[in-house]
Structures are given as C-alpha cells and as structure tokens.
C-alpha cells in the first residue's frame with residue numbers, strides 16, 4: 411500500500427441531484443501512467459478536481475498517499491497538493507502576469523507564506539524557471555504576456571507551471587483539445603518525452619484516443635460517470651466491450 | 663427559501679473569514695494597490711458626472727420649492743445638507759455599484775470559469791486573502807474618496823444654478839454651504855460610503871466566486887452583484903441613518 415498514490419473507493423458526485431460520477435473506483439501506483447478517456451461531460455475533469463481536493467464528492471472515499479482526503483486539514487491538504495502538478499484544460503494562466511511570473515508563481519507563493527522574498531530567492535527561482543522553459547523549448551518568452559503566445563505555447567507554459575515544483579504526480583486535463591493537429595502533435599511529443607524522462611506518475615485526461623495511446627500504458631474509460639473499462643493498452647485494443655469498440659472505431 | 667438561507671450564511675461566513683485572515687501572512691499589498699487603481703479609474707468619470715448633474719437638478723427643484731416659501735436664499739444650506747448626508751453617498755454609491763460590482767463579479771467569475779481560482783487553490787493560495795480581501799480593502803478605501811468627488815461636483819452643480827439662475831453671487835452660495843455643515847454631517851457623509859464600499863466589494867466578489875455553469879453563469883453573477891449590492895446599499899442607508907439620529911442627535 412505504501413506505493414499507492416491515489417485510491418478512489420466507490421466515489422459518487424452529484425450536481426443538483428444529477429449524478430456526474432457513479433461509484434467510481436480505481437487506484438494509481440507510484441510511477442504509473444494512466445489515461446482517463448471518455449466523451450465530453452463524462453466526468454473526467456471532475457475526477458481530477460476531486461483528486462486535488464477542489465471538489466468534494468458526496469459518497470465514497472478518496473485516499474491520497476494512503477490518507478483519506480475527507481479527514482485532512484487545509485494545511486495537510488496543501489502539503490499533499492504541492493506534490494502534485496495540474497495542467498488545466500484552459501491553461502488557467504493569469505492574463506495580467508508575464509510568462510515568467512506565471513511559471514514562478516507556485517515557487518513564489520510557497521516562500522511568501524512563511525517569509526519575505528529575497529534577492530537570492532529570485533535568482534534561484536529565475537534559474538529554475540529558465541531551465542523549465544528551456545526544457546519545453548520556450549526560451550525568450552519570459553517577459554511576454556499569455557495573450558501574446560500561440561495556443562500551443564500557452565499549453566506548454568501551463569505545463570511548465572505545473573512541473574516547476576517537480577511534482578511526483580502530474581495531472582493533465584485534455585492537453586491537446588482545441589489545438590490544430592500539427593500543434594497537438596507537438597504538445598503530445600513534449601508530454602511523451604517528459605513522461606519518459608521524468609518517470610513520474612501521471613494521469614492524462616483526454617477524449618483523444620490516439621494521444622492516450624502514445625503517452626500512457628493504462629487506460630480507464632468513463633461513460634456517463636461510470637467506469638466501463640480499466641486495463642492495459644493491449645487489453646483495450648483487444649476488448650470486445652460495446653463502449654470500448656465504439657470508442658475505438660471512432661477514435662483510431 | 664432553503665437556498666436563500668444557504669446563500670446568506672455563505673456570505674456571512676465569507677465576511678467573517680475575511681476579517682480573520684486579514685491579519686496573517688502573506689499580504690497581497692500589490693493586489694490591493696491594483697484593485698484600488700482599477701476602482702478609481704473605472705469610477706472617476708461616473709462619480710464626477712453623476713455628482714454634477716444630480717447637483718444641477720436638485721438645485722433647480724429645490725429653488726422652486728424654496729421660492730414658493732420665499733426663502734430661496736437658503737439654497738446653499740439645503741443643498742449642502744442633502745448632498746453630504748444623503749444624496750452624495752447613496753446616489754454616488756449606487757452609480758459606482760453599477761460599474762464596480764459588475765466589474766468585480768465578471769472578473770472573478772471569469773477566474774472561476776477559466777480555472778484560475780482552482781489553479782490558485784492548487785498552489786495553496788488562500789482565495790480569501792488573495793481575491794476577496796484586496797477587493798474589499800480597495801472598496802472600503804476608495805468609496806469615501808469617490809464620494810468626496812461626488813459631493814464636491816454636486817455642490818458645484820448647485821453653485822451653477824445659484825449663480826446663473828437665482829443670480830446670487832457665488833461667494834454667498836459657498837459661504838452658506840460651509841457655514842451649515844457640521845462634524846456630524848461629515849461623519850454621516852463619510853462613514854456611509856465606507857459601509858457601502860464594503861457591501862459592493864464583498865458581495866460582488868462573493869457572487870463572482872459562486873458563479874458556475876460557464877459564461878452564462880458569469881452573466882448571472884454579474885447581474886446579481888449589481889442588483890443585490892444596490893438593494894443592500896439602500897437597506898444599509900436606512901439603518902445607518904436611523905442609528906446616526908439615535909447616537910449623534
């Protein structure tokens with residue numbers, strides 16, 4: 411159990427009595443790379459936000475690092491959150507801040523909670539931000555605003571911000587949605603190489619099956635808030651389950 | 663009805679928490695300055711125009727009534743009291759509420775829909791400190807400043823009528839304005855906008871944070887911010903006026 415990062419135990423979530431997740435159970439081990447696929451509105455984003463403690467489910471139990479989220483205090487939750495990085499679907503960058511400020515923000519916030527930021531802090535953070543931007547081929551955009559970037563670059567900046575604290579678990583919410591095929595392919599390649607290089611655990615949420623196949627080894631499929639498939643990529647390709655067959659035919 | 667109580671209790675909880683967190687690290691000083699600057703630039707022209715024309719119309723109407731009693735020389739006194747105690751703070755705050763409350767609710771709502779609020783929470787940022795308190799502080803500080811502007815321009819509107827319609831020398835008008843105003847009027851006139859500023863900023867931030875359901879939800883939050891904060895201002899004005907009369911006179 412020590413190497414288990416996440417466990418969902420029969421988790422259900424409702425909005426105005428309408429179920430969006432129904433008895434979802436799965437777990438994620440350290441180092442595992444998982445894709446959650448499903449049509450839009452199937453509850454994929456909701457799962458990620460429950461993992462981060464941003465949404466609280468009505469039923470079931472969620473464990474992070476073996477601890478039930480329900481029982482955690484705010485500061486304990488924040489400590490666990492700081493070991494995770496999330497790439498939001500819309501990027502969630504701050505429009506009025508430069509790329510540098512956006513990427514440095516998680517580090518700056520961490521220091522500011524306890525003390526004033528010093529010159530040395532800034533130098534150290536600057537080095538880390540530049541290294542991270544370099545890793546994603548984003549050199550030279552430090553002082554630009556998000557609105558001055560292309561869609562693909564914005565996604566990469568969002569990835570840089572999620573990775574800056576070297577998280578043990580990375581959550582991606584539809585990182586290729588809304589991008590043209592060529593840009594989507596580039597972003598996919600970055601994520602693919604990060605997955606291989608960093609060896610961290612990750613959950614990639616997507617409705618793009620080809621993308622899922624490239625960046626992960628295990629697939630969970632959601633239909634209307636219910637898990638209809640959980641297994642390896644190979645099993646997914648062989649499965650004769652109706653939902654899986656339909657999704658496969660539409661997506662590949 | 664149940665939902666209504668839930669809404670009220672959430673709002674009160676937010677207000678209480680923002681008092682509690684206001685004294686703990688980290689302080690987002692630059693956020694406060696940014697919000698004050700925005701509020702000022704948004705509302706300055708509105709405050710000036712509202713003030714001046716309210717003053718003009720009020721003076722014209724008041725002159726008519728005073729003339730009927732043969733006491734139109736009291737124009738300065740009557741205007742000063744009405745504007746400083748009541749009309750400046752209330753009309754000014756209502757107009758500013760239209761601009762500021764919708765601005766705040768739309769901005770914060772967009773941050774909810776754009777997931778920036780979620781991103782902040784994931785970074786361990788306290789939303790009350792980072793999003794709510796800067797706006798509330800800005801509202802509480804800026805509203806009295808803006809209301810001074812409303813009052814001054816309204817009295818200038820009165821001066822125009824007094825000088826060019828009633829044909830009194832303008833020094834006569836200004837000296838009667840200054841002569842009638844007491845500390846009590848000023849206390850009343852400048853503590854009201856502090857409360858109204860609090861109402862506008864806290865309620866509209868609250869409405870923005872509660873918005874859900876995409877851009878449509880942001881629209882609903884914006885409308886509710888303007889309507890509800892306007893109603894709360896009028897209610898608070900009644901209660902405050904009652905209290906002032908009990909305590910000060």
Ligand SMILES: Nc1ncnc2c1ncn2[C@@H]1O[C@H](COP(=O)(O)OP(=O)(O)O)[C@@H](O)[C@H]1O
Pocket residue numbers: 425430448449450451452453454455456457874875
């Ligand atoms: N704040 C909310 N209020 C009401 N309904 C919501 C809210 N957030 C999400 N939903 C609904 O929950 C369902 C699942 O949403 P989501 O997890 O975002 O799906 P996905 O990411 O798979 O597209 C959708 O039908 C959506 O409309």
Ligand SMILES: [Mg+2]
Pocket residue numbers: 454455456499583584
């Ligand atoms: Mg989604």
